[in-house]
Amino acid sequence: MSLVLPGPYNGLRIGLLGGTFNPAHSGHRHIALLAMQHLNLDWVWWIPAAGNPLKQEEAPFEARFASVKRMAQHPRMRVTDLERQLGTRYTYDTLRALLPRVKGGEFIWLMGADNLRHFHRWGNWDKLANLVPIAVIARPGDARFARLSKFAQRFSWCRLAPADAPAFHRFMPPVWTYLPTPLHTASSTQIRAQAYQRNPFRQAISNPAAKN
Numbered sequence: 321m322s323l324v325l326p327g328p329y330n331g332l333r334i335g336l337l338g339g340t341f342n343p344a345h346s347g348h349r350h351i352a353l354l355a356m357q358h359l360n361l362d363w364v365w366w367i368p369a370a371g372n373p374l375k376q377e378e379a380p381f382e383a384r385f386a387s388v389k390r391m392a393q394h395p396r397m398r399v400t401d402l403e404r405q406l407g408t409r410y411t412y413d414t415l416r417a418l419l420p421r422v423k424g425g426e427f428i429w430l431m432g433a434d435n436l437r438h439f440h441r442w443g444n445w446d447k448l449a450n451l452v453p454i455a456v457i458a459r460p461g462d463a464r465f466a467r468l469s470k471f472a473q474r475f476s477w478c479r480l481a482p483a484d485a486p487a488f489h490r491f492m493p494p495v496w497t498y499l500p501t502p503l504h505t506a507s508s509t510q511i512r513a514q515a516y517q518r519n520p521f522r523q524a525i526s527n528p529a530a531k532n
């Protein structure tokens with residue numbers, strides 16, 4: 321199967337920012353910009369999830385994709401429907417399908433600190449950590465959940481200091497870092513809740529009350 325990639329990758333360092341993006345917001349852009357800066361990324365590829373295995377009641381892919389397009393306007397950011405093309409939902413499956421097709425590129429998985437807390441519930445989470453370096457970016461919330469997470473404990477031995485993270489390429493995964501960057505409070509849940517208060521009928525497709 322041929323894959324339409326969002327841009328060049330050979331010899332380049334690319335951050336992969338997967339997300340449900342229901343909708344994309346300025347917090348996502350904030351972490352994409354910080355990751356670029358702290359990890360010396362050439363590009364950030366935003367990957368709207370085909371369907372997050374741990375979430376229900378997502379808005380249609382097309383609407384989420386369009387919201388990412390608006391938020392990712394930057395000369396070194398691209399949006400891709402890779403998961404749609406690959407037919408994958410689990411990140412492990414996405415990366416296993418993608419990485420062999422983009423040899424010559426250096427890829428880093430980007431995620432907010434909230435995802436560390438439940439990372440051990442992701443499909444093949446420990447094998448996933450063996451596929452790519454992972455950069456975790458600070459997010460408001462109780463930092464203990466990240467610090468005490470199964471992931472942080474299991475992989476404590478291969479955690480790099482933030483200053484060493486631009487040298488990810490010198491290490492075989494598993495390797496990860498936690499970037500204690502300035503915080504941004506935006507959240508999709510909050511945006512959906514505000515939209516719902518303004519007009520409950522129009523928002524029925526992603527009623528925040530249905531999430532928990």
Ligand SMILES: Nc1ncnc2c1ncn2[C@@H]1O[C@H](COP(=O)(O)OP(=O)(O)OP(=O)(O)O)[C@@H](O)[C@H]1O
Binds near residue numbers: 430432457458504509
């Ligand atoms: N304000 C933020 N600061 C840091 N990371 C964030 C922030 N918002 C989202 N992220 C990260 O961006 C990625 C995609 O997030 P997602 O699309 O789930 O947004 P969200 O605001 O967390 O959504 P929801 O409120 O619906 O759970 C995740 O890795 C998440 O941790």
Ligand SMILES: O=C(O)c1ccc[n+]([C@@H]2O[C@H](COP(=O)([O-])O)[C@@H](O)[C@H]2O)c1
Binds near residue numbers: 370431
């Ligand atoms: O593979 C999994 O089991 C898995 C579970 C939860 C989330 N993910 C991925 O993690 C990324 C961020 O998810 P989210 O819910 O924070 O938007 C997105 O690309 C999801 O597809 C992946």
